[in-house]
Amino acid sequence: MRLAEHCYRSISSIRGPLVFVEKVFAARIGETVTLRAPDGTLLEGEVLKIDGQEVLVQVFGETSGLDLEKTSVTFHDAVKRAPLSRDCLGRIFNGAFEPLDGLPMFIPQRWEAVSGAPINPVAREYPREMIETGFSAIDGLNTLIKGQKLPIFSCAGLPAQQLVARILAQARLSGEGEFIVVFVALGLSYHEFSFFEQTLQQMPSRFVAFFNLAGEPVVERLLAPRLGLTVAEDLAFNHQMDVLVIVSDMTNYCDALREISTSREELPGRRGYPGYMYSDLASLYERAGRLRDRPGSVTMLPVLTMPEDDITHPIPDLTGYITEGQIVLSREMQQKGLFPPIDVLPCLSRLMQHGIGEGQTRGDHRQLANLLYQRYAKGRELRKLAAVVGEEGLLEEDQQILAFADRFEQRFVHQGEERRDIYASLDLGIELLKEFGMELS
Amino acid sequence: MKGVVTSISGATVCVDLRGLQLYDRVYVGHARLSGEVVHLEKQRTTVQVFEDTHGLSVGEPAEGTRAPLTVALGPGLLGGIYDGLQRSLPGLQEQSGAFIRTTRPLPSIDLEKRWEFIPSKRVGDAIVKGEVYGSVREGHLAHPLYATLTGELVKVAAGDVCLAEPLLTLKGGEQQYGWQDWPVRRPRSGGQKRPAERPLITGQRCIDFLFPLLKGGVAIIPGGFGTGKTVLEQTIAKFADTDVVVYVGCGERGNEMAGLLSEFRELQDADGRPLLERTIIVANTSNMPVAARESSIFTAVTMAEYYRDMGYDVLFLADSLSRWAEALREISSSLEEIPGEEGYPTYLGSRLASFIERAGVVETASGKSGSLSMILAVSPPGADFSEPVTQACLRSAGAFYLLDTSLAHSRHFPAINWTQSYSLFAERGSAFFRQQVAESWPQLQRRCREILQQEEALREVVEVVGMEGLQDRDRLLMHAAERVRRDFLCQNSFSADAYATPQQTLERISAIVERYDQALQQLDAGTLLSEILKGQDDAAG
Ligand SMILES: Nc1ncnc2c1ncn2[C@@H]1O[C@H](COP(=O)(O)OP(=O)(O)OP(=O)(O)O)[C@@H](O)[C@H]1O
Ligand SMILES: [Mg+2]
Numbered sequence: 003m004r005l006a007e008h009c010y011r012s013i014s015s016i017r018g019p020l021v022f023v024e025k026v027f028a029a030r031i032g033e034t035v036t037l038r039a040p041d042g043t044l045l046e047g048e049v050l051k052i053d054g055q056e057v058l059v060q061v062f063g064e065t066s067g068l069d070l071e072k073t074s075v076t077f078h079d080a081v082k083r084a085p086l087s088r089d090c091l092g093r094i095f096n097g098a099f100e101p102l103d104g105l106p107m108f109i110p111q112r113w114e115a116v117s118g119a120p121i122n123p124v125a126r127e128y129p130r131e132m133i134e135t136g137f138s139a140i141d142g143l144n145t146l147i148k149g150q151k152l153p154i155f156s157c158a159g160l161p162a163q164q165l166v167a168r169i170l171a172q173a174r175l176s177g178e179g180e181f182i183v184v185f186v187a188l189g190l191s192y193h194e195f196s197f198f199e200q201t202l203q204q205m206p207s208r209f210v211a212f213f214n215l216a217g218e219p220v221v222e223r224l225l226a227p228r229l230g231l232t233v234a235e236d237l238a239f240n241h242q243m244d245v246l247v248i249v250s251d252m253t254n255y256c257d258a259l260r261e262i263s264t265s266r267e268e269l270p271g272r273r274g275y276p277g278y279m280y281s282d283l284a285s286l287y288e289r290a291g292r293l294r295d296r297p298g299s300v301t302m303l304p305v306l307t308m309p310e311d312d313i314t315h316p317i318p319d320l321t322g323y324i325t326e327g328q329i330v331l332s333r334e335m336q337q338k339g340l341f342p343p344i345d346v347l348p349c350l351s352r353l354m355q356h357g358i359g360e361g362q363t364r365g366d367h368r369q370l371a372n373l374l375y376q377r378y379a380k381g382r383e384l385r386k387l388a389a390v391v392g393e394e395g396l397l398e399e400d401q402q403i404l405a406f407a408d409r410f411e412q413r414f415v416h417q418g419e420e421r422r423d424i425y426a427s428l429d430l431g432i433e434l435l436k437e438f439g440m441e442l443s
Numbered sequence: 444m445k446g447v448v449t450s451i452s453g454a455t456v457c458v459d460l461r462g463l464q465l466y467d468r469v470y471v472g473h474a475r476l477s478g479e480v481v482h483l484e485k486q487r488t489t490v491q492v493f494e495d496t497h498g499l500s501v502g503e504p505a506e507g508t509r510a511p512l513t514v515a516l517g518p519g520l521l522g523g524i525y526d527g528l529q530r531s532l533p534g535l536q537e538q539s540g541a542f543i544r545t546t547r548p549l550p551s552i553d554l555e556k557r558w559e560f561i562p563s564k565r566v567g568d569a570i571v572k573g574e575v576y577g578s579v580r581e582g583h584l585a586h587p588l589y590a591t592l593t594g595e596l597v598k599v600a601a602g603d604v605c606l607a608e609p610l611l612t613l614k615g616g617e618q619q620y621g622w623q624d625w626p627v628r629r630p631r632s633g634g635q636k637r638p639a640e641r642p643l644i645t646g647q648r649c650i651d652f653l654f655p656l657l658k659g660g661v662a663i664i665p666g667g668f669g670t671g672k673t674v675l676e677q678t679i680a681k682f683a684d685t686d687v688v689v690y691v692g693c694g695e696r697g698n699e700m701a702g703l704l705s706e707f708r709e710l711q712d713a714d715g716r717p718l719l720e721r722t723i724i725v726a727n728t729s730n731m732p733v734a735a736r737e738s739s740i741f742t743a744v745t746m747a748e749y750y751r752d753m754g755y756d757v758l759f760l761a762d763s764l765s766r767w768a769e770a771l772r773e774i775s776s777s778l779e780e781i782p783g784e785e786g787y788p789t790y791l792g793s794r795l796a797s798f799i800e801r802a803g804v805v806e807t808a809s810g811k812s813g814s815l816s817m818i819l820a821v822s823p824p825g826a827d828f829s830e831p832v833t834q835a836c837l838r839s840a841g842a843f844y845l846l847d848t849s850l851a852h853s854r855h856f857p858a859i860n861w862t863q864s865y866s867l868f869a870e871r872g873s874a875f876f877r878q879q880v881a882e883s884w885p886q887l888q889r890r891c892r893e894i895l896q897q898e899e900a901l902r903e904v905v906e907v908v909g910m911e912g913l914q915d916r917d918r919l920l921m922h923a924a925e926r927v928r929r930d931f932l933c934q935n936s937f938s939a940d941a942y943a944t945p946q947q948t949l950e951r952i953s954a955i956v957e958r959y960d961q962a963l964q965q966l967d968a969g970t971l972l973s974e975i976l977k978g979q980d981d982a983a984g
Contacts, residue, residue: 033498052450281729323668356702375854
């Protein structure tokens with residue numbers, strides 16, 4: 003045990019965000035370090051690997067001002083921790099947990115390791131209550147449940163950020179409880195940053211935000227979601243709040259992971275992403291959940307951009323393998339002028355089954371969702387067929403279904419500026435079915 | 444044997460201990476994190492640590508045990524919920540709360556629990572290693588106890604006992620306990636292997652009727668995300684007609700495990716016992732340590748073998764084997780081994796094959812027949828089935844249930860693709876059902892397949908000319924095929940239809956085929972197609 007800080011001036015090499023330090027006594031894995039550049043700039047880092055007295059440090063922040071001779075490295079004998087307090091509510095921070103809103107830093111009540119600890123599976127409560135996003139395509143057909151992780155898969159150029167901003171502003175619990183949004187933005191352009199800043203300013207202080215801009219250090223992109231989740235866990239499980247964590251854009255996170263992995267000269271996996279990306283993503287996504295016999299919940303809504311619109315790309319693919327469903331945005335729906343441009347066919351909320359129906363949303367919810375989905379799916383299939391054989395080649399009843407599919411997109415999926423509560427969404431569904439002579443039995 | 448930690452990279456730790464063997468268990472650090480030896484070199488010994496290494500420092504102590512990773516086997520495993528190292532998860536919760544943190548050692552079996560022991564040997568008798576010396580009642584099963592020692596008995600316990608006390612004392616002072624440790628990576632060979640013969644009834648119509656599995660056989664379920672692997676595995680875990688079920692959540696979701704647990708606590712089997720009492724759950728979720736994920740399937744299969752060797756039918760389900768393979772890959776690459784295809788180590792295939800070999804039917808020494816069947820989910824990246832894990836599994840498995848993303852998107856569940864799936868047990872299975880359920884089983888099976896095949900061919904025609912362009916006979920066939928798909932192959936796990944007996948399965952398919960035959964006759968007799976179809980829909984309700 004050292005129980006003390008140690009300072010060294012023995013950097014042997016610097017490679018991107020990675021710094022090798024020699025002749026270090028008893029460093030710890032995950033230990034935080036501070037680097038002081040010759041010009042006095044302070045940077046934080048974390049110990050990744052130790053081989054005898056040689057230590058590999060990953061630096062959060064810009065390493066371009068560091069040198070081998072004059073830079074000093076202090077080892078703090080503690081792992082990376084986040085400051086926690088209720089007073090973080092309503093505040094905006096950067097990816098290193100420094101205030102961006104001009105106010106002084108709050109006084110922490112406690113500190114927790116940012117890597118978190120896995121929830122014991124037997125301590126989990128199965129999620130069963132809905133969170134209302136105000137969008138019919140989500141609430142009605144792919145309901146978000148408290149404690150769920152449900153990603154949004156977007157394509158480059160689609161209005162994912164607008165959708166996120168709307169959810170930020172209008173999401174609500176369907177039951178009682180204190181509801182908070184933790185918003186983590188990764189690799190934002192300045193333009194997007196000011197857009198979100200405005201959105202937050204219009205919200206009462208039911209949020210905590212972490213912004214990492216595109217020009218800021220890559221390593222902070224790996225850190226920011228962990229800070230956000232550590233805060234979320236504290237608010238949820240120590241302050242009994244229901245916390246929705248929105249992380250946008252996870253594609254920037256994964257690219258940062260790849261960049262660091264490459265500079266560590268690790269063996270690349272599919273498309274150059276590291277082989278441990280599944281486990282790494284799981285270490286974030288699995289922090290969503292509820293605990294037995296304890297109020298509070300962490301729900302996650304990560305947003306990602308599918309490179310080349312490809313859902314089999316490792317980023318959406320591994321995400322889909324960990325999360326409990328997905329909301330998929332599509333170019334086709336965007337071209338039709340729908341907002342949100344959700345393609346409901348590949349969407350799924352796996353926890354919806356137990357979170358809707360009598361006593362939760364409404365008795366007819368499940369049946370209605372099934373029927374809408376089934377008719378629409380059939381309509382989409384017929385649309386493909388009609389493209390080849392023409393509408394005349396279809397049976398008369400099939401032409402009806404085709405018309406229904408169009409109407410469903412324009413009325414149910416599309417909602418522009420409108421916010422619909424769950425009952426409005428369900429009523430609209432029933433109305434649509436009636437219009438086409440399809441009724442719930 | 445004591446030494447120190449010399450280097451650390453993530454969960455891969457080098458120590459300066461000498462003279463250890465591969466897979467020996469090692470404890471590292473002041474916190475005594477457990478790990479196993481994965482690499483031996485003259486200069487250093489590499490250990491893969493099963494727990495989070497944050498805070499570990501070089502120079503901290505390391506201790507070698509000269510014994511491999513083992514699991515405890517004995518009465519009381521049923522109903523247990525463990526992590527990949529067989530640590531009791533409820534026990535961990537008691538120790539460290541809702542979040543898993545580094546812990547003190549934890550017994551896997553409750554040694555204080557009282558059992559009613561009925562010995563079958565008396566003082567003065569001799570016992571031979573491997574022989575049964577008595578039994579206890581564990582839930583619905585008689586749990587025979589096998590000797591691990593040989594000798595003459597000088598003391599025999601009876602009645603109310605606990606596992607912390609010896610049950611037998613031998614001449615010379617050796618003591619026989621009711622439980623034992625077994626190295627997880629060494630298969631238990633509990634007798635003579637036999638060919639698989641009896642079907643394992645899953646209650647899934649598509650499987651039991653078209654692609655049956657035999658007790659002792661191995662099936663794999665590959666499918667992209669959201670295609671229904673987990674739901675299918677959990678549904679089968681509920682209804683399968685075996686004595687014991689071992690379910691491994693290997694690198695998957697915590698919420699799924701919570702759902703499984705709460706359901707299995709509430710649901711009852713035919714005799715009114717909670718399902719959990721015939722089930723052993725091993726849960727090493729995706730955010731729990733990777734090395735423990737790798738060992739989880741071995742931990743679980745060793746417990747499964749233990750019950751099989753008593754002459755019981757055991758079903759082993761793993762979700763998902765791909766996560767195990769990925770753990771193997773992560774460990775291999777941290778050891779800087781030369782990678783094979785897709786970065787997996789070159790020994791992936793042989794490792795998998797020898798694991799799958801642990802399934803099968805055995806005849807025990809007492810002449811009973813026990814079986815260990817496996818149903819393994821596989822999660823191919825991008826739902827591309829040509830990847831190494833699916834292919835390696837295919838070489839050893841007897842049944843292949845391919846889950847189809849497009850079927851899942853159209854909410855056809857279970858999304859088993861009927862043209863690409865197969866079962867090498869099909870013939871044996873249908874011979875059995877023909878004998879036990881109905882003479883017509885194989886014939887109906889053929890009809891069902893034909894209808895689906897013809898539909899496939901007609902679909903191509905429809906894509907060109909539309910439904911309107913089809914002849915009446917063909918329209919009837921399309922109609923029948925839809926019935927087969929919607930009313931027979933589909934089976935919603937969240938409804939009362941989640942389980943079907945073979946008898947019910949047969950009735951349902953024969954009703955569909957009969958109605959189709961009637962319709963064909965009506966058409967031949969000159970009835971209008973629209974009228975026939977209307978009548979059919981009414982009949983089907
Ligand atoms: N037999 C079924 N009956 C009804 N619904 C089903 C069935 N199988 C799957 N589903 C639906 O599909 C969803 C996804 O299924 P599941 O979680 O089993 O997928 P998976 O293949 O295990 O995916 P992953 O690889 O991501 O774990 C379920 O939440 C449920 O809504
Ligand atoms: Mg699954």
